[in-house]
Amino acid sequence: MSTPVPQNKVVQWIEYRLPVFSWAIAHGVDYPAPRNLNYWWTFGSMAMIMLVAQIVTGVLLSMHYTAHVDHAFDSVEHIMRDVEWGWLLRYAHANGASMFFVVVYVHIFRALYYGSYKAPREILWWFGIMLLLLMMATAFLGYVLPWGQMSFWGATVITNLFSAIPWIGGDLVVWLWGGFSVDNPTLNRFFSLHYLLPFVMCGMVFLHLWALHHRKSNNPLGIDIKSPKDTMPFSPYCTTKDLFTGTVMLFVLFVFVFYLPNTLGEAVNYEKANPLQTPAHIVPEWYFLPFYAILRSVPDKLGGVIAMAAAILILFVLPWLDTSKVRSARFRPIYKQLFWVFLADCVVLGWIGAMPAEGVYIVIGRICTIYYFAHFILIMPLLGRFEKTLPLPESIHQSILDKSLKSKTGNIS
Amino acid sequence: MADLPPQNEQSSAAEEEGTRRDFLILAAGAMGALGAVGVVWPLVQTMNPSADVLALASTEVDLSGISEGQAISVMWRGKPVFIRHRTPGEIDEARAVPLDDLSDPETDEVRAKDGKWLILVGVCTHLGCIPLGNKFGDPKGDYGGWFCPCHGSHYDTSGRIRKGPAPTNLEIPEYEFLDETLVKIG
Ligand code: HEM
Ligand code: FES
Numbered sequence: 001m002s003t004p005v006p007q008n009k010v011v012q013w014i015e016y017r018l019p020v021f022s023w024a025i026a027h028g029v030d031y032p033a034p035r036n037l038n039y040w041w042t043f044g045s046m047a048m049i050m051l052v053a054q055i056v057t058g059v060l061l062s063m064h065y066t067a068h069v070d071h072a073f074d075s076v077e078h079i080m081r082d083v084e085w086g087w088l089l090r091y092a093h094a095n096g097a098s099m100f101f102v103v104v105y106v107h108i109f110r111a112l113y114y115g116s117y118k119a120p121r122e123i124l125w126w127f128g129i130m131l132l133l134l135m136m137a138t139a140f141l142g143y144v145l146p147w148g149q150m151s152f153w154g155a156t157v158i159t160n161l162f163s164a165i166p167w168i169g170g171d172l173v174v175w176l177w178g179g180f181s182v183d184n185p186t187l188n189r190f191f192s193l194h195y196l197l198p199f200v201m202c203g204m205v206f207l208h209l210w211a212l213h214h215r216k217s218n219n220p221l222g223i224d225i226k227s228p229k230d231t232m233p234f235s236p237y238c239t240t241k242d243l244f245t246g247t248v249m250l251f252v253l254f255v256f257v258f259y260l261p262n263t264l265g266e267a268v269n270y271e272k273a274n275p276l277q278t279p280a281h282i283v284p285e286w287y288f289l290p291f292y293a294i295l296r297s298v299p300d301k302l303g304g305v306i307a308m309a310a311a312i313l314i315l316f317v318l319p320w321l322d323t324s325k326v327r328s329a330r331f332r333p334i335y336k337q338l339f340w341v342f343l344a345d346c347v348v349l350g351w352i353g354a355m356p357a358e359g360v361y362i363v364i365g366r367i368c369t370i371y372y373f374a375h376f377i378l379i380m381p382l383l384g385r386f387e388k389t390l391p392l393p394e395s396i397h398q399s400i401l402d403k404s405l406k407s408k409t410g411n412i413s
Numbered sequence: 414m415a416d417l418p419p420q421n422e423q424s425s426a427a428e429e430e431g432t433r434r435d436f437l438i439l440a441a442g443a444m445g446a447l448g449a450v451g452v453v454w455p456l457v458q459t460m461n462p463s464a465d466v467l468a469l470a471s472t473e474v475d476l477s478g479i480s481e482g483q484a485i486s487v488m489w490r491g492k493p494v495f496i497r498h499r500t501p502g503e504i505d506e507a508r509a510v511p512l513d514d515l516s517d518p519e520t521d522e523v524r525a526k527d528g529k530w531l532i533l534v535g536v537c538t539h540l541g542c543i544p545l546g547n548k549f550g551d552p553k554g555d556y557g558g559w560f561c562p563c564h565g566s567h568y569d570t571s572g573r574i575r576k577g578p579a580p581t582n583l584e585i586p587e588y589e590f591l592d593e594t595l596v597k598i599g
Pocket of ligand 1 (some may be wrong): 004040041043045047051055104105108111114116117121124125128129130131201205208212216217218221340408
């Protein structure tokens with residue numbers, strides 16, 4: 001069934017020495033994808049498009065950017081005003097980061113809904129979480145580079161999180177800064193790391209996909225592939241579908257780039273960094289807000305930092321906290337409801353993260369934080385034990401046949 | 414094939430060989446680990462503050478222009494230092510607080526030896542914002558000192574934390590009065 005490598009002389013010459021063509025065909029054409037994959041399965045490839053887009057725009061921006069406290073802010077304005085198409089480059093990169101988070105968050109919630117993190121995909125899942133952590137680090141470092149007020153104070157607040165670590169915290173922060181406050185050495189190393197991490201992510205994506213192709217994709221039914229009848233070749237079926245949604249995504253991205261380029265940003269970041277004055281209201285970018293809300297809802301410095309870190313790290317053990325034998329929420333009537341409750345909880349946390357930490361916001365934030373952790377620590381283990389799941393279909397193939405049979409008889413009557 | 418020693422002899426030889434090999438592996442491994450630490454150590458140290466950053470570590474300030482009730486901020490090590498010329502009322506208020514009321518107990522006598530001059534690192538001990546309260550018209554918080562708008566920490570007239578998420582009092586930098594109105598910070 002495998003597609004042959006082209007008989008072309010040059011191709012054959014290379015193939016004999018390094019089998020790139022058969023490798024690309026095996027993973028990009030013949031790879032057996034479950035034939036019932038829905039559109040939620042296209043967000044991984046969109047994430048990949050965004051990673052490439054960020055690298056391309058980022059490398060070009062670096063050619064005009066100056067990583068020095070006296071010049072960084074002005075060099076970004078120089079990009080916006082003087083560099084040919086510079087405004088496009090910068091707006092595409094800044095809004096691209098948001099688009100990247102949108103598709104990765106959807107990608108993660110897809111995995112949560114269909115149980116894609118469960119055996120045998122735990123390592124695949126771990127690489128995914130590591131990608132999320134790398135992505136957050138990269139986005140945070142990048143936000144510091146324009147050296148606006150929010151850049152500076154965001155960097156100050158986030159690096160100070162490490163000072164909560166007992167004993168070594170203080171020295172650790174001085175080491176991170178390369179000084180006694182966020183200053184030029186900090187900006188330089190942040191630029192260096194912001195350039196580095198996306199390439200680390202590329203390596204991590206490779207491992208992520210290696211694990212995926214080894215155990216194959218999960219699917220909306222959450223049952224294993226049992227025979228070739230359950231699958232179809234990756235090309236042209238998945239590639240066309242991915243190309244379609246990728247185009248739609250880029251369309252959405254460029255609506256923002258062209259018409260709403262600063263909507264997701266903070267106006268105060270167009271004010272140059274001033275180490276003597278903190279802006280009245282410090283907020284992180286939208287994609288960090290739920291975690292920021294968790295940080296602030298614990299009334300203790302170290303406790304807040306631990307809770308925020310735990311909010312992500314707990315995902316690593318989710319495959320074992322979830323005790324259900326059934327993967328897909330389609331066959332888990334209670335989990336299906338609680339998935340949406342959890343999603344709503346995360347959205348509310350995001351809203352609280354943008355509000356000042358006072359009065360009723362604190363109360364709501366605390367309730368949502370408790371629920372966030374209860375979802376993982378209480379609900380997931382108990383649900384697996386007590387939920388009555390629906391019968392699973394015999395195979396992917398059979399479920400498709402049943403469905404078309406039902407719709408046919410439906411038409412007759 | 415025929416040259417191989419008999420079975421039992423070989424196994425005892427292998428055992429001895431094994432222990433010697435184990436030792437070599439252990440010794441080589443230990444040297445390797447030591448070497449790795451030796452390489453990583455200087456690499457990690459390069460990220461510490463460099464000599465020129467450390468050299469800028471002290472600054473001198475003339476206090477003669479600061480009238481009673483007024484406060485100024487000066488830059489030291491890239492962060493603000495607050496110097497407040499306290500009124501007798503503020504001093505009394507700070508000294509009257511019982512230590513039991515403080516989450517980070519410290520007497521005002523220790524924090525401001527001289528009484529009227531209170532010198533603090535103007536960086537919130539929570540996550541590093543600059544508290545408000547130096548400028549005329551700034552909010553000073555519930556305890557008349559400083560208020561950090563980032564997550565709502567209130568400091569009293571001795572710069573001690575009284576309410577909010579900050580874990581400790583505002584830090585006192587090292588300083589020394591060179592004469593009546595000249596102070597060296599750092
Ligand atoms: C740079 C970021 C990422 C890229 C480029 C990426 C890429 C991909 C691609 C192309 C796929 C296959 C297509 C698909 O199923 O959508 C995939 C699958 C998967 N990813 Fe990611 N991913 C990223 C981040 C993440 C994160 C943050 C997580 C979770 C924390 C994650 C979890 C998964 C899982 C569990 C699968 C298996 C899906 C299944 O077959 O059900 N990924 N990823
Ligand atoms: S930084 Fe001052 S209260 Fe958080």
